[in-house]
Amino acid sequence: MKYKIAIVISGIIFMAGCSSYDKTGFNGNTKRNWHSMGYIDKEGYNISGYSDEGYDREGYDKYGYDVESYDKEGYNKGRYNREGYDKSGYRQDGWNDEGWSGKGVNKETGTKYDKYGWSREYENKKTKTLYDEYGWSYFGVNKKTKTEYDEKGYTIDGINRETGTKYNKKGWSREELNKVTKTAYDADGYSIYGYTEAGYNKAGYSKEGYDKIGYDKYGYDKEGYDREGYNKYGYDQGGSNRKGYNRKGYDKNGYDRNHYDKYGWNDEKNNRYTKGLYDKKGRTFDEFYSKIKRPVVFIPSPDIYVGGYDENGYDSKGYDRQGYNNLGYNRRGYDKYGYNEEGLDKEGFNRKKVYIGEK
Structure with a gap:
C-alpha cells in the first residue's frame, strides 16, 4: 500500500512538472528545456530567445542591434547605415551625394545655390522662383506650357518636338540659327522673321514698314509726306x-x-x-x-x-x-455740273431738280 501511494505522489509531481513547460519546451520555473534537458533548446537559444552570444533568432540583441551593431532598418547607434548615410541621405561628413548639406548649403559653391543657380529646394537664384529667367524649372518643365516643351515646341535643351533635332521643319533652331548656314540668316540672306541683316524684307520694307529711301508702301515717309513733299491730304510741311x-x-x-x-x-x-x-x-x-x-x-x-x-x-x-x-466756276458763273453759286442751273432748277426760278 505504501508503494502505491508513493507511485501516485511521484506521478502527480511528474505531471505537475510537465504542465510547467511552454510551447517552446521551456519550464517557466526551472528555465530548463524539455527537449534538451538543459537551459538552452536544441537550436542554442534560452528561454528568453537569446543565444549564449546574446542574439535572437533574427540576429539582434535585446537592444535591437546585430553583431555589426546595426538595427533592423540598417542603421547603427550613430544613425548611419552600412553605406554611411543617415535616413535623410546625408553622410557622416554632412553632405549628400548631390553635394548639399543638411542646412541647404552647396558643397561646391559654399552658398545656398549650386553652380547652375539652383537651390536644394529647386529655387532659381536670379528669379527667386521655381523657374529661371527663360521660363524653365529645374526639372525642365516650361512655365507657360507646363510641359517639357515651350510655346515654340522646344525642350530646355533646344530639341524640337516635331523633328527630334535642334532644328524645326523650316530649318531654324530655338536660338534662331539656320540649319544650312549656321547663322541668323538663311542662304538667301533672310532671318527667321524674313528680314536681311540690313533690316529689310523681300518686299524691300523694314520692320517699321519703310523702304531704304524712307517711304512706306503708300509712298509716305515717317512724317507722313510723299516723295514730292505732300501728305495724304495734299499739303506740304508749309501748309x-x-x-x-x-x-x-x-x-x-x-x-x-x-x-x-x-x-x-x-x-x-x-x-x-x-x-x-x-x-x-x-x-x-x-x-x-x-x-x-x-x-x-x-x-x-x-x-x-x-x-x-x-x-x-x-x-x-x-x-x-x-x-x-x-x-x-466758269466765266458765266457755273461749275462743271452746270450749277451757279446759288446751286441753280441755267433753267432755275436746284441740284434736287426742284424748280426755284431763273436768276
Missing part, C-alpha cells in the same frame, strides 16, 4: 497744296486762285464780292487799306503771268486753262 494754296485757299503771297487777297481785293483794286471798285460798304481799295496793311506780297503782273497763266495755272482774271476759277 500749301500742289498748286501752292493753303487750306484757306491762299498762296504764299496771300492771293487766292483768282488773285484776290483775303479781304477780297485784287491788284487792280477790284472787289471780288461787288465785281467793282467798291466793296459792299462803299469803300475803295485805297480807303480800305488806308488804316491797315494789305496782307499780300505784291508782284507786278508781268512777273506773274507766263504765257497768259501764273505759276498756279490761272490767268489775270483768275481762270485756269479749262475756264474755271479757284471756286470751280
